[in-house]
Every structure is written in C-alpha cells, then in structure tokens.
Amino acid sequence: MNPSETPASANFIRTLIAEDLANGRRQNVVTRFPPEPNGYLHIGHAKSICLNFGLAAEFGGRCHLRFDDTNPTKEEQEYVDAIKTDVNWLGFDWGEHLYFASDYFETLYQYALQLIRANKAYVDSQSADEMRKNRGTLTEPGTASPFRNRSVEENLTLFEQMKNGDFPDGSHVLRAKIDMAAPNITLRDPAMYRILHAKHHRTGDSWCIYPMYDFAHGQEDSIETVTHSICTLEFEDHRPLYDWFIRELGIFAPQQIEFARLNLSYTVMSKRKLLQLVTEQHVTGWDDPRMPTLSGMRRRGYPAAAIRRFCDRIGVGRSASWIELSVLEDCVREELNDSAPRALAVLQPLKVVIDNYPADRIEWIEAPIHPQKPEMGTRKLPFARELYIEADDYMDEPPKKFFRLGPGREVRLRNAYIIRCDNVERDAAGNATVLHCSCDFDTLGANPADGRKVKGTIHWVSAAHALPADVRLYDRLFSLENPDSADDYRQALNPDSLQTITTARVEASLADATPGATYQFERLGYFSADRDATSENRLIFNRTVTLRDSWAKEQG
RNA sequence: UGGGGCGUCGCCAAGCGGUAAGGCAUCGGAUUUUGAUUCCGACAUACCCAGGUUCGAAUCCUGGCGCCCCAGCCA
DSSP: OOGGGOOOOOOHHHHHHHHHHHTTSOSSOEEEEOOOSSSOOBHHHHHHHHHHHHHHHHTTOEEEEEEOOOOTTTOOHHHHHHHHHHHHHHTOOOTTOEEEGGGGHHHHHHHHHHHHHTTSEEEEOSOHHHHHHHTOOSSSOOOOOTTTTOOHHHHHHHHHHHHHTOSOTTSOEEEEOSOTTOSSGGGSSOEEEEEOOOOBTTTBTSOSEEEOHHHHHHHHHHHTTOSEEEEEGGGGGGHHHHHHHHHHHTOOOOEEEEEOOEEETTOOOOHHHHHHHHHTTSSSSTTOTTSSBHHHHHHHTOOHHHHHHHHHHHOOOSSOEEEOHHHHHHHHHHHHHHHOOEEOEESSEEEEEETTSOTTOOEEEEEESSTTOGGGOEEEEEEOSEEEEEGGGBOSSOOTTOOSBOTTOEEEETTSOEEEEEEEEEOTTOOEEEEEEEEEGGGTTSOOTTOOOOOOEEOEEETTTOEEEEEEEEOOSBSSSSGGGSSSGGGGBOTTSEEEEEEEEEOGGGGGOOTTOEEEETTTEEEEEOTHHHHHTSEEEEEEEEOOOHHHHHHO
8 A cells, every 4th residue: 555645534443542552551553354254345344454454554563364254154265265355456465464263263162161161151952942032132131041050061061062063053052151131132141152064164074163253253353462353333232242251261352442334325235235136146246347345346447546545535433324425436536537548439439521631641649648647658549531429429409508519510639630510411310420520730739720719629539440349337236325225125226237338439559458457538437448358359348437527417 | 111322514524621624515616639637716603402511512411302233053
C-alpha cells in the first residue's frame, strides 16, 4: 500500500489503541483478519482487512491472517486460496503470520480438558431439540440439563470417547457450565465441542469433534497474543463468554472491540446469499463483475487502491450504516481518472463519410494517452475518409442544447478535425444510416481561424482500422436499495444488470489490451479488458463505471 | 415484558462542556478538443424528543421515543 494514501481519519478504535499505548496498558499492537474459508471475500471484508492491517501498520505492529476453519462441513481449500489472493491483491501482506484454527485443535482440546477437570464444562447428551427447549427464551431463563452434574471423571471419559469416534454426530456435546438463567443467552451453557464425522480440508480425518467458534476464536487470539481483537457488532454479546473462557483458562487476554459492519446500497453482503447467487446461476460465478466480492470488483476493473480509499472514506463506527453506492463509484472514478489510459471506442456505430477527404489517404494523428498527464505519452490514431461515430451523437432534429451532430451542424472529432454534417442517407424506415460530412482541414489541433465556436466534441474510430469488440455494460445487481426489503432478496434482482454490446468498434491500439487493464473510453466510462478475451479470441471489455454525466442527468 | 448496542445535513462521519470538520449526493457558476477532469460557491441557529444542571450542552443528569443484534451441536 502506498503510504501517501493513508489519510487516517479519526475513528474510535484508532483513538482507543493510541490510548492503550500511551498509558502503557499495551506495549505493542497485534491484530488479525480472521475469515472462515466458506466463501469469497466481499467489500464488507475489505473494511475489516483495511482496518486490521491499517491499524497494525500505523502503530508499528503486525496483522495476522488467520483462517477460522472450525466447521469442516462448510469450508474448502478453494476458499482459502481465493482469500489469500484477495487479501494480497487488496495490498496487504501478513508476512510469516499465516495461521489456521485447525493448527490449534490439539491445544484447544487440552483447554477443554482443563475446563472439564475444573468442573467448568460437561458432556451433555440431550438432543439438539431438547437443548433448544431448555435454553429458555429471551424473557424466560433456561433449565438445567439432566446431565449437567455428571462427575468430572464421567465427563472426561465421555469426552475422550467423543474424540475417539465412539459416538454418532449429534449424540453428545461438550458444554461450558456457566449459568442457565443468564439474561445474556450466550452464557446459558454454550456448546464448546460437537461431534462431526467430516473430513477437514487440512486435518483430514484426524478429528471427529470440532470446537465451536465461540470456544475457538478467543483462544486463537490469545495464543497469537492478539492485543486488539476487532470484530463486528453482533459479537458484542459474546464478549463476556470469551472473557470467561480466557479467565477460567488463565491465558493471555486480548481486548475485543466491535464495529458496525458495512451495508452497501443495491447489493447483499451475506456469504450465504452470495453463494446462492452463484449456485443458482443468477451470476456467472464468485468473480462475476456484478458481485460485491473482491474478485468480482477486480474483474470489473475496480483498482485495489479505490477500495482502500473507500474503506477509509466510510469511516468506522458503531451505528448501523448504509453506504450509498455512489461513494464507492466516486472512489473508483477518482482512482481511474488518474491512472487509466484514454482510448476511443464506439459502442453503437453510425457511419460517417468525409466526402472531401481523399479515399486513399490515412493520417496518423498523435493523441495523448492522458490529457492531464503528458508524461504518459501518446498513441497514434488513424484518420480516414470513413469513420464511425456513436449513434447517440447524432440527431435529426436536435434541441438547441444538443452540442453534437445534426443536419448542417458542426462538431469536433476528438483529437482530430471539425466536421460538418451535410447530407444523410437513410434506410426504408427513415433512420440515418450514413452521415456525409465535410472536414475543415484547418482545425487539426487548432480552433477555427474565423473565430466560430464549435461546442461539441465527440469520439470516433476509423472504419477500416477499428477492432470489433464485445462490451459488457454492467449495472447494479439489484434494483432495490435494500434487496432484503423484498420478500425474497432474489425478487429484487435487476433483470438489466448486464447488457452485452456486440457491435462495438475500438481503436486499434487496444489490440493487445491485457486482461485486467482498464481504460477510459472517452465520454463513455472506464472499461476493463476481460480475461474471457483470451479464450474467445475476441476483445471483450467490462464496463467498470460510467463517467459522470451531467447531460444525461439534465435529460432525466 | 430479558440482555446488549445505536440515534449529529438525503447517505456516511468528526466532535468528548465553550458556542456544528470533512467526504458522497444535490444545486449554482468558471475553465475545458472527454456535456469528463479541475476550480470556485451554496448546502444542519442546529445535533431523536422532553425536562434538568451550568455563565455556557451535541457533549453532563433524568425521563421518554425510535432503530439494530441475540433463543445454531453456523461463524
């Protein structure tokens, strides 16, 4: 990450850590990003990644990448790999500090034994159903399990048998012995271990009992001497439980700090739903450019720096927040406006013939790659008698504020000449098919000598030189600001979230656009070369984001 | 009617007793061979409400109201 881009806006966590350091409560800062490898990372995770890695960097500490892989039924190596790729891409490096909850299974098992011996944990043999009934409700206390008072010896034996695979799934569970009447339901003898005869992606069949997240997470942090354990608000109720385990075990105590998770308008953020979108094929995969996943955004053409900028801009707080999509899009534009090479591309071609331009002549016009950054160099644009312009840039009967082409009107061709529309060829339905224009040869790199003003500038390509391309125009995946406000979020899916244009013509210099390279197609938006181009042997561009368009806004 | 949180401009968000930062959005206007960028300017007598303390409160106290989370052998 570029250090010059860290504006470090104030937030309560940064303040709190600074205080801990200042008053000597902590001597160093260790944070961690702890994903479960059961899906791909999304923009909400980016908020947590930027926070954890950012804070560690700011305070000269370190940030671990730790996989919370305690549920083998949902986790896969594919997700581990994808998550590592995404964290790296976002710009963060965990160095040597890559950890897995599964590496701590033996330690966690010993911790469990310690609590059983202290008579702070017991094996419960109720069914899941009975356990639920006996847990009580939000307003009524729970009732003790009939197995709650088993002897330490019996608990030790049963737990041992659980571990050895003597019992089927669901027959027993190890529970913490805390308080069945606690107003905080998390403290009503929570499960610590369950029997799961499932193959784990890293430990294989070594274990058939697996620790619950609640019995694992806090101890994992403790083992890694995480000083500030940053998580989302829903775990606040669990904090007393984590503190209880740490205290009873007598081990290093991290401090948990909760913040509000990110909600982004017009999208969903739950991994369950994202997985469903993939499996039900509402999108083409986890990296579909419409997905709020990091891999999707990457493929869409969002720069990692834009996402980091976004995470900084939205701040960190404790109130449930919904961020408008425009904030993200603005970050993307800000980044790309600076870095993206400019190019000319026509989505819906309308032929233009420059009648006064020699048919055998071709001029190679030098055009800047970035008008505000001459240091980025230039490229050559072929100018010839036959061109294509955007169909939208011509109107038979244009209103006066339409600064583009119409019968008898003049317009500047970007980087080239001013032309005037003299005649129009039409099809049987009366639609313009070819515009016959004349070129003012004195206007290359110059304004008309007679002082007349030509307000509009439009993009164009040479008909003979331009390359055909597919362009995928992406729009928001959902048409509701909050998809969950629908009975089923799938009902809020935007049927027009993808429009594929097969008629596009792009300037020849784009022939070797490498997948992932993002350009500004002038006047249209930012477009990123898609990796499918390689397999389909055809140029394919994904629209990353449009340019701001005050004209469209004015049109309504 | 249990427990835990949260309430400052349309959306985020600073502020932590001394008289409302910033960003996005919106609306004006200037420059412009991208109706882009850039640049200027406007945008909360007001901080959920009602009382109270104080010379002074968004900041402290009391009482309301509203919203979010928790009853997985998920994380």
